[in-house]
Amino acid sequence: MPSNASPAPHTDSPSPIHAVVxxxxxxxxxxxxxxxxxxxxLVETIGQYIIESGGKRLRPLLVLLAARSLGYDGSRHVTLATLIEFMHTSTLLHDDVVDESHMRRGKATANDAWGNAPSVLVGDFLYSRSFQMMVEVGSMRIMEVLSAATCTIAEGEVQQLTNVGNPDTDEAAYFETIQGKTAMLFEAASHSGAIVAEANPEQEAALQYYGRYLGxxxxxxxxxxxxxxxxxxMGKNVGDDLxxxxxxxxxxxxxxKGTPEQAKLIRQAIRKGGLEHLDEVLAIVTDTGALDYTxxxxxxxxxKALEQLAALPPSRYRDSMAELARLAVDRQA
Known part of the structure; x- marks a missing residue:
């Protein structure tokens, strides 16, 4: 490691969930x-910037908790958790370029600070480094799971891009998109953690689906x-998706669920983008019960994520995974 290396990367304040690992x-x-x-x-500079920008490190946390919940006492789960974080970070760099984002977690995005080309290329570096670490882990099963996940994640991102500006996107298409672009890496994290711990088939499936539903x-x-x-x-503006x-x-x-007039306004807002109708849209999503439904x-x-944990033996790691599922819906950021 170079002598000018930064201190350990920053994460949000440790929680009891993180404390067990x-x-x-x-x-x-x-x-x-x-x-x-x-x-x-520049690779180190941008890589450290995005990794040190905060966040709860949920995906590497899932690897650690899944492996430990099954009694794993080796060290390969650390490498596995790190490469999962690199995969996630690379997608953030690419996403911010695609979305032309200027702020993430309250800080300027890397593309805003250094430009699109360096951000994309450093994202490529992190993806490549993650595959080097994947080889180091030395499990063909894990390589199969994670290589398939990378394809699914890329498809999810492309699907989201094709949905932009399309008010005819239905709920089924929406869930298919978020399964690919977000839930897939959660699933791959907990699933690969089970594999590195040599889980039995029931436990492996349970941890795979736990990650999916959590994501x-x-x-x-x-x-x-x-x-x-x-x-x-949140570190971003309300209405960014709109x-x-x-x-x-x-x-x-x-x-x-809204009136034809309400639906028409939202359709126009989706097609056009921007925040011209933000106040009206906020009122409509509240009045129609859309926020309660979501x-x-x-x-x-x-x-459903909690149900999967019944396949695991009682432990403080399983308790932390249960708490994580509850916190996923109780959070404000």
Whole structure:
């Protein structure tokens, strides 16, 4: 590691959920720094900037909790958690370029600070580094799961892009999109954690689906908060999805349940993008019960995630996964 390496990457204040794997998390943070090392200074600069920008590190956390919940006592889960974080970080860099975003977690995005080309290329570096670490883990099963996940995630991102400005996107298409672009990496994290711990088939399937349902709940609340959240807490502006013309579930449900006039206004807002009709749209999604409906669907997904944990032996790690499912729907950011 270079002598000018930064301190351990920043995360939000540790929670009891993180505390049960505190030593593992410290090892992940150190591995992140080690793996960011590059002979090209800009790679390290941008990589450290985006990784140190905060966040709860939920995906690597899932790897650690899943492996430990099954009694794993090796060290490969640390490498696995790190490469999952690199995969996630690379998608953030690419997403911000595609969405032309200027702020994430209350800070300027990398593309805003350095430009689109460096952001895309550093994202490519992080993806490539994650595959190097995948080889180091040395499991063909894990490579199969994660390589398939990368394809699904890319398809989900493309599908979301094709949905932008399309008010005819229905609920089924919406769920297919968020399964790919968000839930897939949650699923891959918990699933690969089960594999590294040599789970039995029932436990492996349970942890796979736990991650899937948790990821869906997480994205549903994200989309809800875009119309109900606090901008300071979220680190982004309320209405960003509307500004980008994204037909998320609050809008889809509001169009289905609202008056023809309300549906027409939302359709126009999706096609046009921007925030010209934000106040009217906020009123409609509230009046039609779209926010309550979105929260109910998130709670449904979290409940399904909790059901999967019955396949695991009692432990503080399982308790933390249960708490994580509950927090996914109770959060404000």
């Amino acid at each position: 505190a030593e593992d998390f410290a090892a992940v943070n150190q591995t992140i720094l080690d793996q960011l090392a590059s002979r090209v200074p 869906l709940a997480f994205q549903l609340i994200d989309d809800l908060l875009d119309y109900q959240g606090d901008a300071a807490a 500004a980008e013309g994204k037909p998320t579930l609050p809008l889809i449900h509001a169009m289905a 929260r109910a669907r998130a709670e449904e997904m979290a409940a």
